[in-house]
Amino acid sequence: MTLLIHDTTVITLRGGGVLTLRRHSLEIDGTRVASLAPAGAFEPRVRAGEFSRIIDGRRRVVIPGLVNTHHHLYQSITRCLPEVQNRTLFGWLSGLYPRWRRLDHRAVRAAAAVSLAELALNGCTTTSDHFYMFPAGSDVRMEAVLEAAELIGMRVHLCRGSMTLGTSAGGLPPDDCVERDADVISDCQRCLDRFHDPRPHARVRIDLAPCSPFNVSAGLFAEMLQLARTHGALLHTHLAETVDEDAFCAQRYGCRPLEVLAERGWLGPNVYLAHCVRLRGDEIATLAASGTAVAHCPTSNMRLASGAAPLRDMLRAGVRVGLAVDGSSSNDCGNLLAEARQALLVARLGQSPGNAATRENARDDASRGVLFPVERAMFLATAGGGAVLNRPELGRLDAGAAADFAVYRTDDVALAGGVVHDPLAALVLGAPPRADQVFVAGREIVRNGRLTSVEEESLAEQLNAAAAALT
Numbered sequence: 001m002t003l004l005i006h007d008t009t010v011i012t013l014r015g016g017g018v019l020t021l022r023r024h025s026l027e028i029d030g031t032r033v034a035s036l037a038p039a040g041a042f043e044p045r046v047r048a049g050e051f052s053r054i055i056d057g058r059r060r061v062v063i064p065g066l067v068n069t070h071h072h073l074y075q076s077i078t079r080c081l082p083e084v085q086n087r088t089l090f091g092w093l094s095g096l097y098p099r100w101r102r103l104d105h106r107a108v109r110a111a112a113a114v115s116l117a118e119l120a121l122n123g124c125t126t127t128s129d130h131f132y133m134f135p136a137g138s139d140v141r142m143e144a145v146l147e148a149a150e151l152i153g154m155r156v157h158l159c160r161g162s163m164t165l166g167t168s169a170g171g172l173p174p175d176d177c178v179e180r181d182a183d184v185i186s187d188c189q190r191c192l193d194r195f196h197d198p199r200p201h202a203r204v205r206i207d208l209a210p211c212s213p214f215n216v217s218a219g220l221f222a223e224m225l226q227l228a229r230t231h232g233a234l235l236h237t238h239l240a241e242t243v244d245e246d247a248f249c250a251q252r253y254g255c256r257p258l259e260v261l262a263e264r265g266w267l268g269p270n271v272y273l274a275h276c277v278r279l280r281g282d283e284i285a286t287l288a289a290s291g292t293a294v295a296h297c298p299t300s301n302m303r304l305a306s307g308a309a310p311l312r313d314m315l316r317a318g319v320r321v322g323l324a325v326d327g328s329s330s331n332d333c334g335n336l337l338a339e340a341r342q343a344l345l346v347a348r349l350g351q352s353p354g355n356a357a358t359r360e361n362a363r364d365d366a367s368r369g370v371l372f373p374v375e376r377a378m379f380l381a382t383a384g385g386g387a388v389l390n391r392p393e394l395g396r397l398d399a400g401a402a403a404d405f406a407v408y409r410t411d412d413v414a415l416a417g418g419v420v421h422d423p424l425a426a427l428v429l430g431a432p433p434r435a436d437q438v439f440v441a442g443r444e445i446v447r448n449g450r451l452t453s454v455e456e457e458s459l460a461e462q463l464n465a466a467a468a469a470l471t
């Protein structure tokens with residue numbers, strides 16, 4: 001099927017920069033972008049009836065599908081939970097584990113479907129999901145998340161997560177929330193054999209993802225490294241998120257969190273790390289030199305008062321960085337455009353000349369009146385995320401790219417005015433609008449601002465029922 005988004009405004013990446021192209025048309029052939037060119041060039045083919053579908057793009061803005069690099073889709077079942085609303089990470093986790101250990105397959109699927117729907121309705125087309133909660137005696141399997149992804153139509157990196165260090169072994173989670181190393185390894189093998197597609201344009205990939213240094217046995221990191229190499233899979237984990245994690249690693253391993261990974265060979269182009277809030281300058285250089293990527297989660301880091309990751313320093317050093325909303329219990333809003341806005345605002349806060357903590361940084365670009373650019377925020381939310389997941393076909397809209405894109409209406413009140421001056425800035429600086437249409441691999445998963453596969457109200461009702469059962 002050939003589809004033409006005709007005579008529209010397209011925001012895309014080209015030559016490392018973000019471009020806004022007015023009066024252009026985007027041609028889709030099956031699952032890929034066939035061409036992007038000035039609208040006039042398509043007129044003869046439009047008149048000849050060459051396209052099976054034409055969308056009038058004159059009052060629309062088209063962007064590459066947003067790429068979310070870290071999530072815990074199941075956590076929408078415990079959004080806004082009162083007893084952990086005002087806790088930092090370790091207290092927050094300790095309060096949530098007793099709820100999460102009662103999860104079953106159905107509840108996880110219901111929560112994942114809602115989280116995916118929320119992402120899709122706001123223009124996200126690819127997400128990584130870090131699922132690590134396999135309570136003893138539960139029927140939960142990775143298929144719960146996969147079934148939800150297939151329902152919504154999202155492209156996914158499903159991270160087979162794991163926790164193996166329970167309280168009795170010095171870890172943070174209760175013993176009945178953790179698995180044995182051998183069980184984790186065999187299920188990772190099963191998921192890779194059954195679901196992992198290493199080919200370009202894959203709809204489903206399996207990444208291997210021990211949860212964090214404070215709830216996984218050190219040996220499992222090494223086991224995951226070998227398995228990932230064998231299958232051409234990515235490695236993922238949380239790292240350097242809080243002061244408490246620093247203290248845990250110092251006490252248990254006698255070193256910094258990044259050293260725990262480095263000693264186990266966990267640095268390189270096949271590794272991406274969530275958070276990296278508490279990196280020192282030499283550690284940023286280590287990430288850059290090794291090609292290790294970072295999933296930046298500014299809202300979650302503020303919600304839990306973990307801190308602000310050194311985004312500008314990481315970018316300046318050449319670290320690959322993408323954006324992430326993180327789990328729905330530490331960022332109760334799964335909207336990646338909102339995250340782009342948040343990333344920009346936090347980066348600019350760090351450039352405040354009056355901020356003593358950042359006076360060193362403030363001497364450079366901010367002192368010259370140059371603030372963290374809007375284009376950079378959009379890059380991080382699209383091609384930046386694609387780069388973190390080693391997916392060059394994502395986050396751009398030129399020939400050969402995946403046909404993953406979001407379409408916004410210019411008559412949305414959130415965009416009105418700004419969209420005339422600068423459509424890209426209107427999307428990043430304004431209130432994030434709901435997408436009018438979203439396509440993944442050429443398939444329309446959102447139309448007229450609604451999911452095409454299922455009624456979102458029924459998803460919400462199912463999750464509300466499952467959440468009520470956990471109270």
Ligand SMILES: [Zn+2]
Binds near residue numbers: 130326327
């Ligand atoms: Zn996380």
